[in-house]
Structures are given as structure tokens and as C-alpha cells.
Amino acid sequence: MRIGELAARTGASVRALRYYEEQDLLVPDRSSSGQRHYPEGAVDRVGLIRELYAAGLSSRAILEMLPHAADGRATTALLDRLAEERDRLDARIGELTDSRARLDSVIDGATANLRTGRSCRPATG
The missing domain is CATH 1.10.1660.10 (Multidrug-efflux Transporter Regulator; Chain: A; Domain 2)
Structure with a gap:
């Protein structure tokens, strides 16, 4: 064709x-x-x-x-390779979930600072 x-x-x-x-x-x-x-x-x-x-x-x-x-x-080799890809995706999802949690923490802190009028800059010392 x-x-x-x-x-x-x-x-x-x-x-x-x-x-x-x-x-x-x-x-x-x-x-x-x-x-x-x-x-x-x-x-x-x-x-x-x-x-x-x-x-x-x-x-x-x-x-x-x-x-x-x-x-x-599907062969055993194909299924094994697909499982490897799934595991790679699971690891990446975990990394992205951690990144989102850290970003949420920054957003929450910045929001609290806006409410109280404090600076968003990290403390130096």
C-alpha cells in the first residue's frame, strides 16, 4: 500500500x-x-x-x-523492556511529585509572607 x-x-x-x-x-x-x-x-x-x-x-x-x-x-523480552520503561516513568513521577511539593512549600511561605508583610527574601547570616 x-x-x-x-x-x-x-x-x-x-x-x-x-x-x-x-x-x-x-x-x-x-x-x-x-x-x-x-x-x-x-x-x-x-x-x-x-x-x-x-x-x-x-x-x-x-x-x-x-x-x-x-x-x-509480546515476547518476554518486550515485556521486560516495557516494565523497565514503566519503572523509569514511576521514578520520574516521584521526582516531579517531590518538585511540586517543594514548589507548594515556597508558594505557601510566600503567601504567608504577603499576609504578614514580611520580606520573601531568605535570611542571610
Whole structure:
């Protein structure tokens, strides 16, 4: 199928499909005139790529995972790699939650200082 048909069938833009190709996530065959032709399995592959991007994975991480999902079935290696990504996201969520708590503390302190008329500058000494 041509790139326009793949875009229509997957909901991905032609531009996104070209980006996937640049990242080696999607490899079309080429006609003698250079036109892209995709096999039927590209529909599922694009669906998986889009799902992994939506989950926050980088193109490099997706590229590492795709060989473990080539036939549309999850392998142990794929599940292990997905669990690693989930753990990475959990750690990042924890860091962001801590940052938000610190920011809340600064906001609360500044708000209290505004109410009492005190300076927001830290004490020097």
C-alpha cells in the first residue's frame, strides 16, 4: 500500500509516517521510481509505534522494542523492556511529585509572607 493509504488506515499523518521512517521504525519497500510501498503488517506496526509514543517512550526505546513485537505478539523480552520503561516513568513521577511539593512549600511561605508583610527574601547570616 502507498503512504497515503497507510496514513488513512492508521490515523497517522503522512508526515508522522515519514518521521517513523527517518527513525528506522518503519521501513517501506521502494518502487523503481522511489515511491514508498508498505506491507499489510505496517498497519499493526504503526499502531504499536503510536501507542508506545503515547506512553511516553522515545524513538530509541521504541526501536529497541520493535524486534520483540514483529509478529504482533509480546515476547518476554518486550515485556521486560516495557516494565523497565514503566519503572523509569514511576521514578520520574516521584521526582516531579517531590518538585511540586517543594514548589507548594515556597508558594505557601510566600503567601504567608504577603499576609504578614514580611520580606520573601531568605535570611542571610
